[in-house]
Amino acid sequence: MRILSNTRIATRLSLAFGAVLATMGFMILFSLGQIENTTGSSQRLATASLNTVTLARDAQAAAQAGAVHLHELFMLPAQSQRIPVYTTIDAQARKREAAISALLAAEDAPHYRSQLDGVVYYRDRYVNAFDATVEAVELDVDVARAQMIAHTMPALEDMLAALDALVTAQSERATLKLLGINTLKAESRDAILSLGGVAVLLACLSALAITRSIARPLAQTEKLARDIAAGELGSMLPLAGKDEVGGLIRALDDMRHGIAARETRIADLAFKDSLTGLPNRTLFIDRLRQALEAARSSAHPLSLLVLDIDRFKTVNNVLGHPVGDRLLVQIAERLKSAGLRDSDLLARIAGDEFRLLLPTQDVDQAVDVARRLIGALHEPIELDGQAIDVSASVGIASFPAHGDSADVLMSRADLAMYVAKQGGDGFVCFDSMLERSTDQGLSLLSDLRRAVDRNELTLHFQPKMKLPERTCGSVEALVRWRHPTRGMIPPDQFIPFAEETGFIRNITCWVLESACATAAAWARDGRPLDINVNVSTRDLVSMDLPSVVAGVLARQGLNPALLCLEITESAIMGDPTLALASLSRLNEMGVRLSIDDFGTGYSSLAYLKKLPVQELKIDRSFVMNLDRDSGDAMIVRSTIELAHNFGLQVVAEGVENEHICQTLIRLGCDEAQGYHFGRPMPADDFDEWYRGSVTAAGPVQRIARR
Ligand code: C2E
Ligand code: MG
Ligand code: MG
16 A cells, blocks of 8 residues: 555556556457467368368279279170270279378378278278289189179278278367367366456456555545644644655645644734743733632632833933843843743733733742842843843732732732832832822722723813914813722823833723714714824833724724824833834824923934924923023923924913913914813813804814814
């Protein structure tokens, strides 16, 4: 079977059919030969028999005729009467001799040698007796008659008997030969039947072998293909020969390896952090949930560590993003080699934030691990010959002591890390005291994770007025937290912590979705106002903001030109390369971009100009003192002029009175935002305000769209 599967199917079929055809061809030729043989033998036998009998009978007839004419001589007294008879007797004698000579010369004469010798012997005696009788006739008829009776006639009878014996021997031989021919016929028939049987057997065996050699591997190949389709990539490979099916098996095997490699790659992309090769956030949360389930059923503890690198943003800013990346890789290596067990799961969640899952360890063991992690970063990290000091803050929360769900444990570990960072303590274990801390802001933060789910967030809208027309062209969406017990909480009290812990991503997604939904509703009502949404530093570096925005716009059916994202200077400076890439993609989508709180960071306008932004918002701290502080007035004036030179729209935040508004109009500021026009308002209040503003401004002036 192995040899068969190493031979191509086409060759196998050709060989099998060739063998069967050759056997049949040989059988046909053999049969024809045998028929030819038996027919030839029969014909020769028949001819020889006929010839011998005819000659023998001719000789007998001539001899008998000669004897009759001899008798005639006795009846003829005159010699003249006898002379013609002599002539006749001579003619008969020649006939007889010719027949006997022919018998002697016949092809099969050697077979009847003794009978022929008998014939010749008796013929000679007969001829002598006959001649003596003829001689006697001329002398004395009576003597001749006596001679005839005494010698010639017995000699004739002997000769006739010898000829009869010859005929008998010949017919016996013919019978024997006939028997031989019959035997030959039977043998030929048997041989032909055997050859036919061999041909049929050969055909059956070839058909069976070929069918098996094709059907079985094909069935195995079909199973392999089904296994691959079902995602079972480790199933046994059927034995692959060198034939066409073998080729198919090898191709399927290649396909299987290709699929496995791509699946691994997809899994890597989906579950691994591409920078450090560590598990990513998705995988970490999945494993945390699984580990919690296992811990609940087996009643063993579990600990969660959140580790955030101190002052990483500064390192990134000073040394640049590529160095920051390499530093993170080194940090990951240090953490990995801090004596972790195989079952522990270290993941990079975002930016400089790592998390560690200790599936079977309690608080004390987790504290040991935290010490080791912090210790692993004690030695400065060398990069390009430069020693960089790195430290980290770690927060610890354990199951069951500090919570029994993934969300609660993560939020408590985040809180502990936040406290560690504030206090510069290295690591802090969660304690319920933390939540009862005097810091009111901090005490609220552990609830933040559930705020989105409980629908506790809401948006307020603050108008941005066009100058000098004083019409509302756009609105800034500002988030508020409607805490069940503490009432409305301003963003300053929870956004910094949300940024610190990475939870800001969830808040940003929620704000984008609701703000765009509101703007889309306004547009449908014939009020196409721009909506400004604030975006954090972390949003730019830790998630694919352009994809998130594209998803929201598509879901809400909002024209991208109606959305403007406000980004602070520090967000851009934290990771300029990544920020530029994200901002460019957003810009290509048609989304407007604005630099928020301009003047509070250290970036130059010249640098910001390189970014694809359209708007610049001067921080309210400069605007509010515009009419009192000549320094601020100069900053605002030069910012407006420079921004205009760079083709940017300028918005002044924190406009609280008419005097400042007048100054801004004089300086050529494009838009103003502040309590003087309207405070941030809930949607219903804003609707009312807007209707009032339109009425006050006369005919609708929502003109000058881009
Ligand atoms: P911002 O983006 O610069 O927003 C403007 C802030 O100035 C708002 O404070 C607004 O109420 C306040 N403001 C407006 N006009 C005046 C005025 O005439 N005088 C004074 N004194 N203040 C005025 P708010 O709503 O408390 O927001 C504070 C900051 O929180 C925002 O500053 C923004 O950085 C952040 N924030 C607010 N909502 C969000 C959000 O949805 N996402 C993110 N990432 N950050 C947000
Ligand atoms: Mg803003
Ligand atoms: Mg601002």
